[in-house]
Amino acid sequence: MEGSLGLAEVVGRPLFGRHGEVVGRVSDVIVRLRGPEYPLVTGVVGELGQREVFVPADQVERWGAEGVTLTSGRLDVRAFERRGGEVLLRTDVLGHRLIDVREAEFVRVYDVLLEPVAAGWAVTRVGTRRRRPRWLRRGGRTGSGWRDWKSFEPLIGHAATVPGRRVHGRLGRLKPAVLADLLEEADRGESRDLLRAVGADPELEADVFEELEPDVQARLLLKRSDAEIAAVLERMAADDAADAVGELPQERRQPVLDALGAKQRLRVLTLLGFHPASAGGLMSLDVLTFPGSGTAEEAFAAVRDAGALQPESLTSVFVTAEDHRLAGVVPLVELVQADPARRLGDLADADPVRVGPDADVEDVALLMTDHNLLVVPVVDDGDRILGLITVDDVLEVIVPRDWRQRAGATRPPYRPPAPPPGSA
Numbered sequence: 280m281e282g283s284l285g286l287a288e289v290v291g292r293p294l295f296g297r298h299g300e301v302v303g304r305v306s307d308v309i310v311r312l313r314g315p316e317y318p319l320v321t322g323v324v325g326e327l328g329q330r331e332v333f334v335p336a337d338q339v340e341r342w343g344a345e346g347v348t349l350t351s352g353r354l355d356v357r358a359f360e361r362r363g364g365e366v367l368l369r370t371d372v373l374g375h376r377l378i379d380v381r382e383a384e385f386v387r388v389y390d391v392l393l394e395p396v397a398a399g400w401a402v403t404r405v406g407t408r409r410r411r412p413r414w415l416r417r418g419g420r421t422g423s424g425w426r427d428w429k430s431f432e433p434l435i436g437h438a439a440t441v442p443g444r445r446v447h448g449r450l451g452r453l454k455p456a457v458l459a460d461l462l463e464e465a466d467r468g469e470s471r472d473l474l475r476a477v478g479a480d481p482e483l484e485a486d487v488f489e490e491l492e493p494d495v496q497a498r499l500l501l502k503r504s505d506a507e508i509a510a511v512l513e514r515m516a517a518d519d520a521a522d523a524v525g526e527l528p529q530e531r532r533q534p535v536l537d538a539l540g541a542k543q544r545l546r547v548l549t550l551l552g553f554h555p556a557s558a559g560g561l562m563s564l565d566v567l568t569f570p571g572s573g574t575a576e577e578a579f580a581a582v583r584d585a586g587a588l589q590p591e592s593l594t595s596v597f598v599t600a601e602d603h604r605l606a607g608v609v610p611l612v613e614l615v616q617a618d619p620a621r622r623l624g625d626l627a628d629a630d631p632v633r634v635g636p637d638a639d640v641e642d643v644a645l646l647m648t649d650h651n652l653l654v655v656p657v658v659d660d661g662d663r664i665l666g667l668i669t670v671d672d673v674l675e676v677i678v679p680r681d682w683r684q685r686a687g688a689t690r691p692p693y694r695p696p697a698p699p700p701g702s703a
Contacts, residue, residue: 284343292344309365372391375434505535652670
């Protein structure tokens with residue numbers, strides 16, 4: 280690409296003074312991340328003997344494969360110290376992995392492309408293929424796996440760069456389950472950096488933790504204080520929070536529970552009172568109930584206003600009698616299609632399938648399969664609703680934990696939605 284340079288062509292090359300004299304060598308190139316814009320080069324780390332110094336970008340007269348020419352041979356010889364927000368391309372990016380947002384996978388970086396832009400020089404492309412030895416190459420860099428920098432989310436692994444590493448919509452386009460898959464694949468540094476980015480949105484962070492495998496979830500939570508763990512659990516669904524508490528070491532559980540808000544603590548303690556392999560241990564406490572005397576229009580309005588409940592729990596409305604006993608169920612589709620003035624009690628199946636809290640999870644799965652159900656209410660001895668089991672909860676239990684590792688098993692491809700026009 281005319282007018283461009285690969286980082287590998289720059290690092291290690293001479294630093295020339297104004298009159299062509301060699302004053303040092305290029306050790307690294309410094310950029311600052313600019314959100315959706317291409318990272319702008321702000322300087323060079325120059326190697327002068329055993330010392331590394333900072334050379335600002337405005338002191339560079341010319342970039343070339345033969346070396347970097349400066350406007351002057353005079354340099355500030357104070358030892359280089361990285362400042363907040365600075366990214367070192369050779370140290371932080373070359374040989375490391377970025378997240379390919381389009382493919383939702385990690386990709387290793389073998390080179391980055393520097394190109395002139397209006398404000399100076401910027402990183403515009405990422406080389407994702409290992410380069411062949413120079414003597415085997417033909418046609419320069421053409422066709423060597425260069426892709427747009429904006430297709431990736433960088434994981435720099437340096438805390439001081441955090442102010443420049445907001446998510447900027449790229450990771451936000453990935454579903455929580457996909458982000459959880461990436462976390463499970465990440466090494467220690469990558470997971471730390473990915474969690475920093477996801478943690479900028481506490482609700483997204485909680486959603487991601489809900490999707491993690493129990494052992495990974497526990498490992499990541501245990502690196503936090505009791506208050507920090509409770510802050511994540513506070514935003515999780517109560518059943519997922521209870522599962523997470525159950526995976527913590529015994530000595531950490533009570534301090535974490537004590538740090539929860541009163542409402543979430545009561546919900547979690549209620550669920551922890553049931554055996555985890557039972558219907559009670561699996562159920563969610565998010566249930567929408569409505570009296571049979573209400574109309575379809577009123578019940579539909581209640582569904583519309585139930586933003587705090589899990590969407591999976593809103594596939595049916597459960598009808599209750601005056602004494603709070605389960606009196607029927609109306610699937611959401613029937614509710615939408617019904618005459619708005621119709622009484623809910625007249626629409627309901629008056630004998631819905633239900634299970635007790637001690638029912639075995641596998642029995643619940645068979646029951647849902649036999650009756651083609653998306654949800655099953657869990658009731659006490661008085662037929663009062665305790666909670667709700669959704670089909671996704673059942674699948675998490677009956678699908679083997681090692682399904683991703685089984686011979687021949689591959690993760691289905693994921694394509695996030697395209698960004699809006701004009702965005703990164």
